Amino acid sequence: MLPTSLWHPPPVRGGAPSPRGDKLGLCCQSLSDHAVGTDPPAERTGQRQRLSTEEATRWADSFDVLLSHKYGLAAFRAFLKTEFSEENLEFWLACEDFKKTRSAAKLAAKAQQIFEEFIDVQAPREVNIDFQTRELTRRNVQEPSLSCFDQAQGKVRSLMEKDSYPRFLRSKIYTDLLSQTQRRLS
Numbered sequence: 001m002l003p004t005s006l007w008h009p010p011p012v013r014g015g016a017p018s019p020r021g022d023k024l025g026l027c028c029q030s031l032s033d034h035a036v037g038t039d040p041p042a043e044r045t046g047q048r049q050r051l052s053t054e055e056a057t058r059w060a061d062s063f064d065v066l067l068s069h070k071y072g073l074a075a076f077r078a079f080l081k082t083e084f085s086e087e088n089l090e091f092w093l094a095c096e097d098f099k100k101t102r103s104a105a106k107l108a109a110k111a112q113q114i115f116e117e118f119i120d121v122q123a124p125r126e127v128n129i130d131f132q133t134r135e136l137t138r139r140n141v142q143e144p145s146l147s148c149f150d151q152a153q154g155k156v157r158s159l160m161e162k163d164s165y166p167r168f169l170r171s172k173i174y175t176d177l178l179s180q181t182q183r184r185l186s
Contacts, residue, residue: 053181060169063161075177079168080160087125088156088164091118095153099146111144119152129155 051071059066059075066072073089080086094114101107118127119137129137133152140148168174 051181053178053185056178056181063165066165075173076168079171079173080164083164085164087118087127088160090125091127091156092153094118095149098149107144111141111148114149115141127156
């Protein structure tokens with residue numbers, strides 16, 4: 001999960017809040033105005049790292065680059081929320097976290113939780129997968145392994161990469177974010 005600080009605008013300094021009161025504006029503003037927070041020496045000295053135009057532009061290189069960047073992931077999540085499809089990314093992230101599980105006892109509980117939340121018919125955040133994949137995953141979860149969600153995760157990832165990712169790159173969220181990073185340079 002990303003820090004909640006990414007979803008709140010920075011404190012207003014000497015003026016009114018951003019005229020864009022919508023979620024997209026808050027996301028873009030907070031993505032470009034918050035410190036990255038990944039450089040501990042910079043945090044201790046009070047220096048802040050900002051999202052650069054180069055970093056944001058690299059997100060268009062590949063879906064993997066986008067998913068591997070903290071702010072790219074946050075911007076993509078905000079975009080998916082506008083399309084009411086954030087469950088796809090949340091499922092993918094839950095699977096990535098699941099693969100890091102080392103305790104056999106926790107593995108079964110996590111597998112069941114992910115299945116009930118994303119895979120089961122009428123799940124609260126049901127992802128769109130075909131019947132065969134759903135049934136294979138149901139069988140896999142009965143004897144969970146670190147790979148029990150691989151097929152479902154692959155289908156959801158492919159859907160995001162082929163469908164949502166190209167729309168994200170053309171979206172107002174992404175283009176506004178690029179514009180904001182470029183304006184800071186001038």
